[in-house]
Amino acid sequence: MKFVLLLKLYQRCYGSRQNISGRYAFYTHLNPLPAGEKKELIMRWFTLKIIFLLTLALFVNYSLGESAPNESWNIQKVMAPFPKETITRITVVGDTGTGERAYAPGFYAVQKAMRDTKPDALLHLGDFVYQPEMFPDSCPDRFIEEIKNNLVTPYPLRIFVAGDNDLPANKRKPKASGCWDKIDPLDSGFDNLPEHGTKPRAFEGTRVVGNTLIGVIHNYPWQDPTKWLKPRIEEARQKGLWIILAVHEPALTTAWYQDKKETVLKQLNALNPDLVLAGNQHSYERFHPMSSSEKTPVIKSESGKYLRGDGPIYIVSGGGGATFKPFADMQKIEEYTAPKEVFDNLAKRALMNHFITLDISRNTLKGTVWRVCVKDDPNDHQNPRWKARKDFWNSITLECDGKPEGVAIYEEFEIKDKTRKPYSLIPKTLDTNP
CATH class of the missing domain: 3.60.21.10 (Metallo-dependent phosphatases)
Known part of the structure; x- marks a missing residue:
């Protein structure tokens, strides 16, 4: 559940690669940028994406480790209740x-x-x-x-x-x-x-x-x-x-x-x-x-x-x-x-x-x-x-x-x-x- 929310947050903030490119093209069409600023903007975008993916990998690894039983743990096995009986x-x-x-x-x-x-x-x-x-x-x-x-x-x-x-x-x-x-x-x-x-x-x-x-x-x-x-x-x-x-x-x-x-x-x-x-x-x-x-x-x-x-x-x-x-x-x-x-x-x-x-x-x-x-009834003769x-x-x-x-x-x-x-x-x- 946490993974899904994190992914949705990423897409909302940064969008897909195609969306970034489209937004950049539209922005530069209205406000042409010098070549140096253009390169800097692209590098920022890639840096943020790498940071997000590393964070995501660490989170998934932690979640899997959290769900796996430790060798010293006891596993509780509870009997499933019987299905409701018809009478x-x-x-x-x-x-x-x-x-x-x-x-x-x-x-x-x-x-x-x-x-x-x-x-x-x-x-x-x-x-x-x-x-x-x-x-x-x-x-x-x-x-x-x-x-x-x-x-x-x-x-x-x-x-x-x-x-x-x-x-x-x-x-x-x-x-x-x-x-x-x-x-x-x-x-x-x-x-x-x-x-x-x-x-x-x-x-x-x-x-x-x-x-x-x-x-x-x-x-x-x-x-x-x-x-x-x-x-x-x-x-x-x-x-x-x-x-x-x-x-x-x-x-x-x-x-x-x-x-x-x-x-x-x-x-x-x-x-x-x-x-x-x-x-x-x-x-x-x-x-x-x-x-x-x-x-x-x-x-x-x-x-x-x-x-x-x-x-x-x-x-x-x-x-x-x-x-x-x-x-x-x-x-x-x-x-x-x-x-x-x-x-x-x-x-x-x-x-x-x-x-x-x-x-x-x-x-x-x-x-x-x-x-x-x-x-x-004494009167019914029965x-x-x-x-x-x-x-x-x-x-x-x-x-x-x-x-x-x-x-x-x-x-x-x-x-x-x-x-x-x-x-x-x-x-x-x-x-x-x-």
Whole structure:
């Protein structure tokens, strides 16, 4: 900078050689000089130019010497700050319960609260419609319009899982709506990938959303997804993406336990996802990570904070507006009560309307579970409880009992990537002395 200013000053004062000659010619044209004075003027000009160039050379030499490190100096090497990370927000909800068999006040309260979070994407875990007819022969358009208004229009990107109540009715599920053929086209679809080997079945696939690969696996019937899903997970993991798997029926639950330890649970654990989300059970449950280590099969954390690689976290989220069904142990149904080792793995559970937001950056997956409490209107003849006249409800409380109407945080959990080196504000000092 100093060099540039000095050069500009020189040009302003003395100009270029051509400018000096031109000025001299013009001056002598008006005032002719004797030969002696003419020679003296030219010598002065050359003398000044030489002095300036010598000064300039000394200045440049000093500047270069000033910037070069002395052999006895220490060079401070400071880590460059990481680039600013983008955070993707995914809202997760299950069992939203459009239809007469659901709890409408809970459904609408959850939908409003979900919209207020302004997510980048919606992940629905299945069971969109609870209609009252046995073996219905069609899906009424009023259900689809309600789904469009509440679960499609507000969200720029949508990933839907097929629930058993969305598929055609059968003996096991005679009141299933059969609406999936109309619901499926309303989501954003899966990524189009070149297929090598086994292809996913209908209703299955993957979608990359921000820093995350979301894999959807169909439950009806269940089929091991390893062949088509494992290569996609491995590729995504190499890119540093988080891995979330979404199913409708949970592989792990205390709500209505079925032993899937050697089938579904084993297959999902082998894929080593970061998070496995399911609906189906009308409750909220979160389990501690399941480690592959025999010494510590469960990684417990009272704070809900874990490290990536501890093992997959299993979550059941079915509180989007369906009526609450008590856990089997609360109903005293021994056949479907989970064994002790499953309860040992349980971190939290509750009967409540709720949804989840996942805020996902490159290094952190943070989950927030939002409890949605609705004011109980005694005149609306609606009850959030499944089979509300059953005696077991006399000893069961809902999470919102005694709490004010509104939306509040029920719990938070977090997974951090332990492979990323943290940025240090303390500079590292490297000694250049031999």
